[in-house]
Amino acid sequence: MLYIQFLFLLMMLYIGSRFGGMGLGVVSGIGLAIEVFVFKMPPTSPPITVMLIILAVVTCASVLEAAGGLRYMLQIAERLLRSRPKLITLLGPLVTYTMTVMLGTGHAVYSIMPIIGDVALKNGIRPERPMAAASVASQLGITASPISAAVVFYLTQLSGLAPDLTLLSILGVTIPATFIGLLAMVAYSMRRGVELDKDPEYQRRLQDPHWGAEIKASAATTLGEKLPAAARNSVLLFLLALVSIVIIAMVPEIRTLQPGGKPIKMDVIIQMMMLAFGGIILLVTRIKAAKVSDGVVFKQGMVAAIAIFGIAWMSDTYFQFAMPSFKAGITEMVNNFPWTFALAMFAVSVVINSQAATCIMMLPVGLALGLSPALLIAIMPSSYGYFFIPNYPSDIATINFDISGTTKIGKFYFNHSFMMPGFFAVVTACIVGYGLAIMLI
Template sequence: MIWVELLVVLAAIFLGARLGGIAIGFTGGLGVLVLALLGVEPGDMPLDVISIIAAVIAAIAAMQVAGGMDYLVSVAEKVLRRNPRHLIFLAPVITYLMTFMAGTGHTAFSTMPVITEVAKESNIKPARPLSIAVVASQIAITASPISAAVVFFSSVLEKQGVDYLQLLAVVIPSTFIGSMLAALCIYLWDRTSKHSALSDDPEFQRRLAAGTVDMRGHTEVVLKPRAKLSVAIFLTGLVAVMAYATAISDKVGLISDPPMTRDAAIIAFMLTIATTIVAFCAVDTSQILSASTFKSGMSACICVLGVAWLGATFVGAHEAEIKSSAGDLLRDHPWTLAVVLFFAACLLYSQAATTKALMPTALALGVSPVAAIASFAAVSALFVLPTYPTLLAAVEMDDTGTTRIGKAVFNHPFLLPGVLAIAFSVALGFVFGGVLL
């Protein structure tokens, strides 16, 4: 029956991908229902992961309504316009840092129009900086101190003797440097290409002649009076989260009997941040529900609920078979875990869902914590199928036509920088993990 049940899982994911967006969460629940009718006991629902995502998104949405996101984008625009020649490097730095701070890659939506405009003004094909910027925003999830994937993974690793701070000490430098190395490869490839300039692109010339390319230039955004304050409150809360996690760490031991677990503390801190922003930044709470970050975050919750539950149900039902067939391979060749996570992420559509479904099983199979942490970046392979929201947004926002999806589906500009960034991050993860753990 394992093959029939695997077919159900793949069919549910395929149907969700075809329907698009939040539907993959719906079809994940459909898949669980079909598996239950086939006699499979449903796995644990990922309510812990969803709770963290919801709390973090609540704080970010409050900050957005207060004008904080507009302020961050204005700062990013100033940086990019002052250094247009380094756009391919600065674009991923900005999207990485915003995701690192916010715990969600959906913050990249706000910077894409700026990246596109600066590229057009500098005669750079927007596809180059946009592709690596989108990839960096996805990989940064595996380094963010408040992302659901990191928080869940750290709770699993604690049973293996590796704490939250040690995890961050490995994944932050490895993913950031890995993203920058991928940007360097794209930059060098662009420099050696015969038709690297935007003006050389025939599709751009066609659209320019048709008058469909808009050169907007710098746009002055009127910031809300307390926009900066909302960002300061959010950053203070982020520091407080990391300070608490440090204080309760077994390696530090400042608080031996903590009043809350780290997961509960993150949720409480994020809701407190949201409360403080609403109270001190004159935020209309009714607007939070319609904020773009809130909508995308709640969509992510449903997606994680469906696909992570589906993945946990299938893996839990066949853990013994998986151990017997894959245990020796993963122990003898630990790098293969990164390959497994890479292809699983393509289907499960979420870093948190992939981590929740596979990481506990991988560690139970005997994979070392070092190998698991090094392979962690591979759960960010959401760029392979060109259906992820930030990827589609980049295609839509580039009116020059250089960021386009080919007829073969997989021939799109995000695949190469994504594979390079993950490969570099995994390799560096083994290096840093071997030194620090």
């Protein structure tokens, strides 16, 4: 019966994924109700802490966007890309990775994609090379961000088991691991595909009146846009927020209110600082509060919160119910072959399209199986597996932004532009992460 119930869980996740992030949340709600009232599983607690973290981070980033901060960051990124156009296959992914690390979400990079494609095309570089890698890099950076829901959930779960494990302990593994994974992906991407003068689809588009005119007239840029001083100031304040969080994480005494008392937990600190700096940015830049909810970051962030609400609650209810029966058999396999848990995380991510939801769903399972915190941190990049099926918004948007037609979904569906960059990045990051975790944790 437990296997049938597990197939039911996967079926609900798959059905929800067909409707996007919001669909995942509400369809998971249907699954949760069936688990409780039909399968008689005791409901667990909803993931309140993670949802509050997402709300706090999204609120601050949305205020930043409303103040023009994202446009300011975009202009800086474009100047960098156009100053070294021949290095676009390296710099494009590096820019999207950095933006995600700073903002805690990969949904803020859509505006840079047309610019990456434009720089590549104007310099005779196959746009697929930097664009596909940049899309993957925008998601790879989530497990390296100090304010992403995935990282903060790991911190809240593992710090209770190992008091010496801090935010810096996790980032000390995930940042270098994912960065080296990015470099491996870039090395692969440098020579992938034929050159533009030999690409049949690009040559066909050049001869097509519509595509040919669009390719020749391509001029995606933000450099002509004059931004107010508030845009720059909002970015500086947001950076100050990130620095403040890291400093407080490094110095526990700052968050210890009484001598000899316990420090305030970092998940609370992150919520507090993100809300506070959102308010500071609002006051300093004097933007209208009504604009905050109109941006892309706010809308995508709210969708992510609802998706995680449903997915995590439904999944946790099942695994808490089933784990006593599964534990013996699975524990033996995982203890003999620890890397198999990375495959499990990867497979779950393919289904639910969210690294935070994957971590929330699978980390408690890994801990229940007796896996060490070091191993679980090492394989954290395996929570990014949704490049496998090319239906994620950033991948679809990248395909649409590439007017050359080189970034695409292949004839056999799975032979798409993101498959190999994703594998190079994730596999390398997990291998490097494993080595770093053994040394550092």
